[in-house]
Amino acid sequence: MVLVLSLRAVPGINNPLAYFLGLISFFAASQPPSPSLLGALVAAGVLGAIGGGISNVLQGRLAR
Structure with missing residues (x-):
């Protein structure tokens, strides 16, 4: 989580909400x-x- 939040300062990777939604979707799929x-x-x-x-x-x- 700290890594994801620290990437918000990188211009190409500055949307932590998208990362959290992606991670939640991935783990919620239970595949x-x-x-x-x-x-x-x-x-x-x-x-x-x-x-x-x-x-x-x-x-x-x-x-x-």
């Missing part, structure tokens, strides 16, 4: 660790990062 679960989590993370990047670029273009 046993497996390669397929890891693959699903990685895929969801990549899709979220791509969506966030697209949103950031479009917002920057609209602000100009």
Whole structure:
């Protein structure tokens, strides 16, 4: 928890609420660790990062 809260000062990683929600969702799913679960989590993370990047670029273009 201290690590997550200390990352709020890093520009690219400054949303601790998202980390807590992600951790809660992960542990609430009660899935046993497996390669397929890891693959699903990685895929969801990549899709979220791509969506966030697209949103950031479009917002920057609209602000100009």
